[in-house]
Amino acid sequence: MPRYAFRIEYDGRPFKGWQRQAELPSVQGTVEAALARLEKDIPSIAAAGRTDTGVHALGQVAHADLQRAWEPFRLAEALNYHLKPAPVAITACAEVTEAFHARFEATWRSYTYRMISRRAPLVHEAGHAWGVRGKLDVAAMAEGAKHLIGKHDFTTFRATHCQANSPVKTMDKVEVEEIPLPAGTEIRFHLKARSFLHNQVRSIVGSLEHVGSGAWAPDDIARALAACDRAECGTVAPPQGLYMTGVGYPEDPFAHGWSEA
Structure with missing residues (x-):
């Protein structure tokens, strides 16, 4: 399964923070829902940090394992299309090695x-x-x-x-x-x-x-x-x-x- 890294920008006002929560809006849940429109059975994505309710991001980084190989530009474009109208955008995307981890590799x-x-x-x-x-x-x-x-x-x-x-x-x-x-x-x-x-x-x-x-x-x-x-x-x-x-x-x-x- 190829692994992809994403740089994510978001307005934190509508969300109860980054982390996915049952029946509450979250940035993680929103991004995972957009990924699910592209492929089924997407594993949970991992992020560099868990921002709180109302906190914004210009440079959050997360990674996800997908089932098929995507050209990074096309993957970002597809995700941004399915993220609308949520105030979340993918501003960078790249295929990375399996060793890359958005949280644990951060310096x-x-x-x-x-x-x-x-x-x-x-x-x-x-x-x-x-x-x-x-x-x-x-x-x-x-x-x-x-x-x-x-x-x-x-x-x-x-x-x-x-x-x-x-x-x-x-x-x-x-x-x-x-x-x-x-x-x-x-x-x-x-x-x-x-x-x-x-x-x-x-x-x-x-x-x-x-x-x-x-x-x-x-x-x-x-x-x-x-x-x-x-x-x-x-x-x-x-x-x-x-x-x-x-x-x-x-x-x-x-x-x-x-x-x-």
Whole structure:
């Protein structure tokens, strides 16, 4: 059975997360239903990460074993046709070896969180960013984010029901970007690590918002981190601002397939 890798983009608003759930809409279930229109008895697909309810993706990666050989471009085109009208799209497709696994072979994952600072409610970006009233100190948030780089015990920034074996993770990047808008300012948080704990990104962003608003000093991020206590975490940012942006592998699985870019 040939194995295919897919890069998947989706709007998380209609879904109860990536993982298939009985009688609830999920991204995995939607993609598997589209695959079933092409071939019967498709095994369950595997993804690099399980995004939560309302979380979006620009660069989720998944793989599936099919019964027949497909030209990657034709497979992507067929899947995109059957995915309509769901807000899900295949943006890259390639045949890979049986050794490739979207989750276990991944060497890093990246996320971006979008926050928009302005007094007026969000209109076009509603459901795609966190609207925060009032001006935020971006430089202070960037200073606080530096405390999170490297290997740490992230218990403070971990959901209480997280199933990871260890709270210790190595953060390769936590950057804060400021983008002026016609009305307000967009602040983007870019994070990269081999893997993340459940709610880790949203917990970090919510705590950095406390720094930006002046409720915390930048060094309070270090204090909260060192406490290894979930009670020391700031507000958990809402899911609608979070995007899974990419997944890295020892070799690019789409180098010899079809890709939009």
